[in-house]
Amino acid sequence: MKIVVLIKQVPDTTEVKLDPRTGTLIREGVPSIINPEDKNALEEALKLKEQMGAQVIVLSMGPPQAEDALREALAMGADEAILLTDRAFAGADTWATATTLGLALKKIGDFDLVLAGRQAIDGDTAQVGPQVAEYLKIPQITYVRELVVEDGKVRAKRAIEDGYEEIEAKLPALLTITKEANTPRYPHAGAIMNAYRERKVTFWGVKDVDANPEQVGLQGSPTQVKRSFSPPPKEPGQIIKSGPAEAAKELVAILRQKNII
Amino acid sequence: MDFTFPKEYELLRRMIREFAEKEVAPLAEEIDRDERVPFEIIKKAAKLGLMGVPFPQKYGGAGAGEIGYCILMEEMNKVCGSTATIIGAHTGIGAMAIYLDGTEEQKQKYLVPLARGEKIAAFALTEPNAGSDAAAIQTRAIRDGNYFILNGSKLWITNGDIADVISVLAVTDPALGARGGVTAFIVEKDFPGFKVGRREEKMGIRGSPTAELFFEDCRVPAENVLGQFGAGFLTFMKTLDVGRISLAAGCLGAAQQALKMSMEFAKSRYQFGAPIAAKQAIQWMIADMAIEIEALRSLVYRTAWMMDSGNMGREFSTMAAMCKVFGSEVACRAADMAVQIHGGMGYMKKYPIERMYRDVRITRIFEGTNEIQREIIARNLFRNIGLRLR
Ligand SMILES: Cc1cc2nc3c(=O)[nH]c(=O)nc-3n(C[C@H](O)[C@H](O)[C@H](O)COP(=O)(O)OP(=O)(O)OC[C@H]3O[C@@H](n4cnc5c(N)ncnc54)[C@H](O)[C@@H]3O)c2cc1C
Numbered sequence: 156m157k158i159v160v161l162i163k164q165v166p167d168t169t170e171v172k173l174d175p176r177t178g179t180l181i182r183e184g185v186p187s188i189i190n191p192e193d194k195n196a197l198e199e200a201l202k203l204k205e206q207m208g209a210q211v212i213v214l215s216m217g218p219p220q221a222e223d224a225l226r227e228a229l230a231m232g233a234d235e236a237i238l239l240t241d242r243a244f245a246g247a248d249t250w251a252t253a254t255t256l257g258l259a260l261k262k263i264g265d266f267d268l269v270l271a272g273r274q275a276i277d278g279d280t281a282q283v284g285p286q287v288a289e290y291l292k293i294p295q296i297t298y299v300r301e302l303v304v305e306d307g308k309v310r311a312k313r314a315i316e317d318g319y320e321e322i323e324a325k326l327p328a329l330l331t332i333t334k335e336a337n338t339p340r341y342p343h344a345g346a347i348m349n350a351y352r353e354r355k356v357t358f359w360g361v362k363d364v365d366a367n368p369e370q371v372g373l374q375g376s377p378t379q380v381k382r383s384f385s386p387p388p389k390e391p392g393q394i395i396k397s398g399p400a401e402a403a404k405e406l407v408a409i410l411r412q413k414n415i416i
Numbered sequence: 417m418d419f420t421f422p423k424e425y426e427l428l429r430r431m432i433r434e435f436a437e438k439e440v441a442p443l444a445e446e447i448d449r450d451e452r453v454p455f456e457i458i459k460k461a462a463k464l465g466l467m468g469v470p471f472p473q474k475y476g477g478a479g480a481g482e483i484g485y486c487i488l489m490e491e492m493n494k495v496c497g498s499t500a501t502i503i504g505a506h507t508g509i510g511a512m513a514i515y516l517d518g519t520e521e522q523k524q525k526y527l528v529p530l531a532r533g534e535k536i537a538a539f540a541l542t543e544p545n546a547g548s549d550a551a552a553i554q555t556r557a558i559r560d561g562n563y564f565i566l567n568g569s570k571l572w573i574t575n576g577d578i579a580d581v582i583s584v585l586a587v588t589d590p591a592l593g594a595r596g597g598v599t600a601f602i603v604e605k606d607f608p609g610f611k612v613g614r615r616e617e618k619m620g621i622r623g624s625p626t627a628e629l630f631f632e633d634c635r636v637p638a639e640n641v642l643g644q645f646g647a648g649f650l651t652f653m654k655t656l657d658v659g660r661i662s663l664a665a666g667c668l669g670a671a672q673q674a675l676k677m678s679m680e681f682a683k684s685r686y687q688f689g690a691p692i693a694a695k696q697a698i699q700w701m702i703a704d705m706a707i708e709i710e711a712l713r714s715l716v717y718r719t720a721w722m723m724d725s726g727n728m729g730r731e732f733s734t735m736a737a738m739c740k741v742f743g744s745e746v747a748c749r750a751a752d753m754a755v756q757i758h759g760g761m762g763y764m765k766k767y768p769i770e771r772m773y774r775d776v777r778i779t780r781i782f783e784g785t786n787e788i789q790r791e792i793i794a795r796n797l798f799r800n801i802g803l804r805l806r
C-alpha cells in the first residue's frame with residue numbers, strides 16, 4: 156500500500172503574540188511546526204504501515220524552509236519526503252494549492268490513500284483536502300477520527316455535530332483526519348539525527364510536476380485578498396456594584412435607555 | 417565561528433521539551449514527595465532513545481554526542497531534578513565509563529542494552545572513607561584464576577539499588593595506589609557476592625535512588641576489567657570529566673526555569689500598586705540570573721563541542737571542572753534568588769521553586785565537590801607554566 160500524507164508547515168500559533176500597539180501578529184522568532192492535524196494524519200499512516208505494511212510519502216508545498224517539517228515527518232517514520240517549492244507556486248490560494256498538490260500526486264502515481272489534516276491552524280479554511288480529492292476525482296471522507304483499510308476499501312468514522320457517520324469508500328480515496336483520531340508519536344532521538352544527517356528530501360518545481368504556470372501560484376488563484384483587518388477591540392464592559400435590588404433597577408434603566416427592552 | 421545549533425539539535429530539543437513538559441513535569445511533585453523512582457518515565461524515555469543520547473547508533477545510542485546529551489539534561493532538569501539525576505548517573509557516568517574505555521566486546525555486551533535503556537547503569541567510586549580523596553578507596557580486588565574477587569563497600573551510589581550494570585573502582589595493588597594499583601570493573605547485579613544496602617533519605621533529588629553497595633567475595637570475570645588493568649583511576653577521572661559537562665547542562669536548565677518562574681511571578685505579583693518587577697531590587701536579581709545563564713550556556717556547549725570534536729586533553733578537563741563549579745553555583749544562586757523573589761510563595765511546598773531549591777543543592781557536592789574542582793582547575797593552570805602541585 157502507498158499512502159501520501161499532505162503536510163503543511165505553519166507558524167506555531169500558540170507562540171504567536173499580538174503587538175498590543177498595532178494589533179498585528181508578531182511573527183518574529185515564532186517557531187514553525189507541522190500543522191497539528193497533519194501530525195494526526197501522519198500518525199494514522201504510520202499506524203497502517205505498522206499494521207499492514209505501507210510506504211508512507213509525505214508531500215508539502217511551501218517555501219524552502221518547509222523542508223524542516225518534512226524532516227520531522229521523516230524522523231517520525233515517513234519513508235519518503237517531497238517538497239514542492241518554486242517561486243511560481245507562491246501566492247497560491249486554496250484552489251491553486253490543491254491543484255499543485257494534485258499534480259504532484261498524479262506524478263507520484265498509484266497511491267492507495269491520501270491523508271490530510273482536517274484544517275490548517277493558520278489558513279483555517281479546511282478546503283485543501285476536499286479540493287485535492289475533487290481535482291483527482293477520487294472519493295473523500297472528511298473529519299475522520301477512526302479508519303480501517305480492508306479489501307481495497309476504507310471504512311471511516313466521520314465526526315458530525317451530534318455523533319458520527321460510518322462511511323465506506325473504494326481506494327484510492329482521500330481522508331481528512333481530526334485531532335481526536337490519535338496522539339501523534341514522539342520521534343526517536345536517533346531518528347531525529349538521521350532525518351538530518353542521512354535522509355533525503357526531494358525538491359520538485361513547476362517543471363517537475365508538469366504544471367502550467369497559469370494553473371499555480373498567484374496566477375492560478377481565483378481568490379484575491381482585497382483587504383485584511385483586525386476586528387475593532389471590544390469596549391470594556393460595565394460592572395454594576397450596588398446591591399441586588401438596586402443593581403436590577405439600574406440594569407433595567409440602562410437597557411431601556413439603549414432601547415434593548 | 418558559528419554559535420547556532422544545527423537543525424537536528426533544534427528538533428531534538430523540541431521533542432525533549434515536549435516530552436519533559438507532558439510526560440515528566442506532571443509527576444515531578446509526587447516523585448519528590450513520595451521518594452518514588454519514576455520507572456514509567458524511564459521506560460518511555462528508553463523507547464525514544466533518551467537513555468543513550470550521546471552514544472553512537474552502532475552501540476544502541478541516538479548518536480547525538482555530548483551536545484545532544486547536554487540538551488537532554490538541560491530540558492529534563494527544568495522540570496524534574498530526580499529524573500535528570502537518574503539519567504545522569506546512568507548515561508553520563510555509569511554507561512559513559514564503558515563507552516570511553518570498554519573493549520568492543522564489552523560495548524556490545526553492556527553498552528548496547530544500557531544505551532537502549534533496557535538496562536540501568538550506576539557508577540561506584542565513593543566509599544565511607546574515600547569521598548573527595550578518591551585515591552583512598554579500600555575496596556579490594558584479588559585475582560583468582562579467570563576471576564577477580566571483590567571485597568568492600570561503596571557509599572551513596574546513585575541508581576545503586578536499581579542498576580543492572582555497575583562500573584566499580586577497586587584496589588588491585590595497594591603498594592601502587594592510584595598510580596597503577598587501582599582497576600575498574602564492570603559488575604552485574606547478579607554476580608554472586610554483590611548486595612545492595614538501604615536507600616538513603618535525602619534533602620533533594622528524592623526520587624533518584626541513592627544506595628550503599630556491598631561486595632562480599634563478589635566474583636567478577638577477568639574479562640570484565642574495564643580499561644587497562646591498574647589504570648582504573650584514569651578511567652574514572654576521565655569519565656567524571658565528561659559527566660561534569662552534562663551536570664552543568666542540568667544546572668543551566670534549572671537556572672533558566674528559576675528565571676522564567678521569577679519573571680512570571682514578578683510580572684503578576686502586585687505590591688504598592690505596581691508589579692514587583694518595577695522594583696530595582698527585583699530587576700537586579702533578574703538581570704544577574706540572566707547574565708550568569710548566558711555565560712553558563714556558552715561554557716557548557718563550548719566544552720561539549722570540544723568533546724564531540726575529539727579534543728579531550730588537559731584543557732578539556734579544566735573546562736569541564738569550570739562547567740561543574742560555575743554551573744552548580746549559578747543554579748544555586750538562581751534558585752535562591754527565585755525563592756527570594758517569590759517571597760512566602762517560594763517557601764511553600766505547593767510551588768515548584770521550593771523543590772528546585774532543594775534539588776539543585778547537591779550539584780555543588782557530588783561528582784567532585786566544588787572545592788576539589790577549583791583545586792583541579794588551579795593545578796592544571798599551574799602545570800601549564802611548569803609547576804606541578806600535588
Ligand atoms: C482567499 C485566499 C487567498 C490567499 N492568498 C495567499 C497568498 O497570496 N499568499 C500566500 O502565501 N497564501 C495565500 N493564501 C493562503 C493559502 O492559500 C493557504 O494557506 C493554503 O492554500 C492552505 O489552506 P489552509 O491554510 O486553509 O489549509 P486547510 O485547507 O485548512 O488545510 C487542510 C489540510 O490540507 C493540507 N494542506 C494545506 N496546505 C498544504 C500545503 N501547502 N502543502 C501540503 N498540504 C497542505 C494539509 O494536510 C492540511 O491539514 C490564501 C488563502 C485564501 C483563502
Ligand SMILES: Cc1cc2nc3c(=O)[nH]c(=O)nc-3n(C[C@H](O)[C@H](O)[C@H](O)COP(=O)(O)OP(=O)(O)OC[C@H]3O[C@@H](n4cnc5c(N)ncnc54)[C@H](O)[C@@H]3O)c2cc1C
Nearest residue numbers: 539540541542547548549572573574781782783784785787
Ligand atoms: C545524593 C548523592 C549522590 C551521589 N552519587 C554518587 C554516585 O553515583 N557515585 C559515587 O561514586 N559517589 C556518589 N556520591 C558521593 C559524592 O561524590 C561525594 O559525596 C563527594 O565526592 C564528596 O565526598 P564526601 O561526601 O565524602 O565529602 P568529603 O570529601 O568528606 O568533603 C567534606 C568537605 O571537605 C571539603 N574538602 C575535602 N577535601 C578537600 C580538599 N582537598 N581541599 C578543600 N576542601 C576539601 C569538601 O569540599 C567538602 O566541603 C553521591 C553523593 C550524594 C550526596
